[in-house]
Amino acid sequence: MLGIKYPIIQAPMGPFYTTKLAAAVTNAGGLGIVSHTNLFGVDPIADMEKNIKWVKENSKGPFGINIRVARLQIDAPELIKLIIRLRKEDPELKKRLKVVITSAGNPKPPATEFKQKDPPLIHFHVCPTLYHAKKVDDLCDGIIATGYEGGGHQSYEGVNTSVLIPEAVNNCKKPVVACGGFFDGRGLAGALAMGAAGIQMGTRFIATKECEFHENYKNIVVKSNDADTVVTQGMLGPIRLLKNKYTEEHHEILSKGEKISLEKATDLEKLLEDQKKYELVYNGEVEIGPVLCGESCGGVKDIPTVKEVIERTVRDAERIIKGMSSLIA
Numbered sequence: 001m002l003g004i005k006y007p008i009i010q011a012p013m014g015p016f017y018t019t020k021l022a023a024a025v026t027n028a029g030g031l032g033i034v035s036h037t038n039l040f041g042v043d044p045i046a047d048m049e050k051n052i053k054w055v056k057e058n059s060k061g062p063f064g065i066n067i068r069v070a071r072l073q074i075d076a077p078e079l080i081k082l083i084i085r086l087r088k089e090d091p092e093l094k095k096r097l098k099v100v101i102t103s104a105g106n107p108k109p110p111a112t113e114f115k116q117k118d119p120p121l122i123h124f125h126v127c128p129t130l131y132h133a134k135k136v137d138d139l140c141d142g143i144i145a146t147g148y149e150g151g152g153h154q155s156y157e158g159v160n161t162s163v164l165i166p167e168a169v170n171n172c173k174k175p176v177v178a179c180g181g182f183f184d185g186r187g188l189a190g191a192l193a194m195g196a197a198g199i200q201m202g203t204r205f206i207a208t209k210e211c212e213f214h215e216n217y218k219n220i221v222v223k224s225n226d227a228d229t230v231v232t233q234g235m236l237g238p239i240r241l242l243k244n245k246y247t248e249e250h251h252e253i254l255s256k257g258e259k260i261s262l263e264k265a266t267d268l269e270k271l272l273e274d275q276k277k278y279e280l281v282y283n284g285e286v287e288i289g290p291v292l293c294g295e296s297c298g299g300v301k302d303i304p305t306v307k308e309v310i311e312r313t314v315r316d317a318e319r320i321i322k323g324m325s326s327l328i329a
């Protein structure tokens, strides 16, 4: 369906950049994804165009982009127009910019747009529960079923991957990509056994040589263990972060029962302040801001190349799957 060698997708990790990472994943036979960025006061539309062109010039093979379609994400409609324009103008992008992963909102308006284009874009939507997966099954071409152990924004319902994947596979017609908590060949073999078409990994790919995240971010992922993350209240809902000074203070605010409301000027100010903290984290200040990270950091213990991560994951999964036939009575 995607024209990739290995069933591995690199998770979108906005508001940070995954441009170099996306090119490396595509070059290694997986599907690289350009993230939806909005840091450093940069125009997100021009930024996306620049990043897409960079991946095109620096890789061979198909790749995709992420658009967060949440109500608050006012740049989403412009990003949709941008993708359609770029594919119209550039025959290479028409062929290689194959996939859009939408998340955090309603995928219906872009789904209709994408289907009308020739060739149609392959549209996956991120679904944290069976309810959401069933809702988009007729609309999208695939489902990224994302369990609660994953890094970054999470659902209020908090369904875990081991329950969500077989449920989505059993109840949906479209291919299901397993996401949240995957970092190795055991995970890939397990996901395939649960009926998934492949896996999507975020945290594992942060700790790679090609990833453009700051060295401090990579190192703290490698040093952290499975119990070192916490789900707290983020801008767009619950969010899984590494425990640090920031999450301690944040928890204190929440424990006072204060709710964030976008109607309140002071809360909006607080959100803008938070936005700056994302930038600090991206620049390496990993103690004082939100460090988005999944429980899978517990299994991430090195910083290899993307190619090594992908080939090791596939090799181990193949060995495990072959070995399992000896379990049959």
Ligand SMILES: Cc1cc2nc3c(=O)[nH]c(=O)nc-3n(C[C@H](O)[C@H](O)[C@H](O)COP(=O)(O)O)c2cc1C
Pocket (backbone or CB within 6 Å): 011, 012, 013, 014, 015, 016, 035, 036, 066, 068, 102, 103, 104, 126, 146, 149, 150, 151, 152, 153, 179, 180, 181, 182, 200, 201, 202, 203, 204, 292, 293, 294, 295, 296
């Ligand atoms: C640093 C970071 C940023 C993320 N930003 C986004 C985003 O912009 N859009 C999105 O759909 N998911 C985002 N996510 C979630 C990932 O796409 C994916 O669901 C998650 O990383 C999967 O869990 P894992 O980290 O255990 O692999 C982010 C995750 C991380 C770790």
